[in-house]
Amino acid sequence: MDIVLVGHVVVDMIIYPDGSRKRSLGGSVVYGSFTALRHGVRPVIVSIVGSDFPDEYLTFLARNGIDIAYIHRFKGKTTRFRLSYDEYMNRKLYLLSRSPDILIDDLPPVLHKKLVLVGAVAGEVPLETLEYISREASMTALDIQGYLRFKEKDGSIILKSNTLLKEIVKHADVLHAEEYEARIATGLENPAKAAKKLVEMGCGIALVTMGERGSYVAMKRRLIYVPAVKPRKMVDATGCGDVYTTVFTIEYYRRGDIYEAAAMATSASSFLVEKPGLDGFANRSEVRKRAQEVMGDIKEIG
Known part of the structure; x- marks a missing residue:
């Protein structure tokens, strides 16, 4: 079983409260790929990086079993973010550079019967590409974050709703939004209502995550x-939403059970936060064991 992950592989510069800095490989497609590996699924990344992208990162991805044949290089700059944390670990995000959009010609020639996860971080998967993916793939999952982000003059990122969003949502079988993102996208403060609204806007299943307060999973005439x-x-x-979305999508695709998929997703996310960066991925058996802790506490809301 393969999963095709479409979005920019990025280089993050993380600045901590004490002023120390760390360069890190990032992007939704990277976190999603390592998650897929732990769940017995072969990841294929579709991305565009610049001539400045470190070769050691590509080697690192390939050596870990990730297919990098569709990571295209161009003569320009890689998508880069600066993540600045204050003493309370609140994050301010800055977009320093951006690679070009990912077009239909950049995709693998065959998406039929494939599971595809679109993890845009800066709107780099345009509507035309997304429409093609949703027509061809067996199931299309989408993280909404990259379609809400707008760059200010100083490079800082703010979240704003926009007219394109209604068209984007329609092409997602599974859609993920963090609580604040769901509020921006729908205009609704209540995360449960926002999840239902996203389904009304056209997605098949909406996942709204709220960190330590849990998550809502909505589909037509059903909310848990x-x-x-x-x-x-x-x-x-970092990466919790990516892990949640990837695990939910894989498990739901395999078995069609939203209870089990959601329990596995929240369990996998809990492992990720226990270690820094890309070190917190647990294998499927570990995730399944911890998922049993919440299976009986999942509630049907309506």
Whole structure:
């Protein structure tokens, strides 16, 4: 089983409260790929990187079993973000550079019967490409974040709703939004209502995550609340939404059970926060064991 992950592989510069800096490989497609590997699924990344992209990152991805044949290079700059954290670990995001859009010609020639996850971080998967993916793929999952982000003059990122969003949502069988993103996208403060609204806007299943407060999973005429699995310790929450979305999509695709898929997704996310960066991925058997902690506490809301 393969999963094709479409979006920019990025280079993050992380600035901590004490002023220390760390360069890191990032992007939704990277977190999604490592998650897929732990769940027995072969990831194929479709991306565009610049001539400045470190070769060691490509080697790292390939050596870990990720198909990088569709990571295209161009003579320009890689998508780069600066993540600045204050003493309370609140994050300010800046877009420093951006690679070109990912077009239909950049995709693998055959998407039929493939599972595809679109993890745009800066709107780099345009509507035309997304429409093609949704027509060809067996199931299309989408993270909404990249379609809400807008760059200010100083490079800082703000979230704004927009007219394109209604068309984007329609092409997602599974759609993920973090609580604040769901509020921006729908105009609704209540995350449960926002999840239902996203389904009304056209997606098949809406996932609205709320960190330690759990998540809502909505589909037509159905809404469930999924409590969070309490991690053993909290180190780094980066990539939690990517892990949740990837695991839910894979498990739902395999078995068609939203309870099980949601329990597995929240369990996998709890492992990720226990270690920094790309070190927190657990294998499927570990995730399944911890998922049992919440299976009985999932509630049908309506």
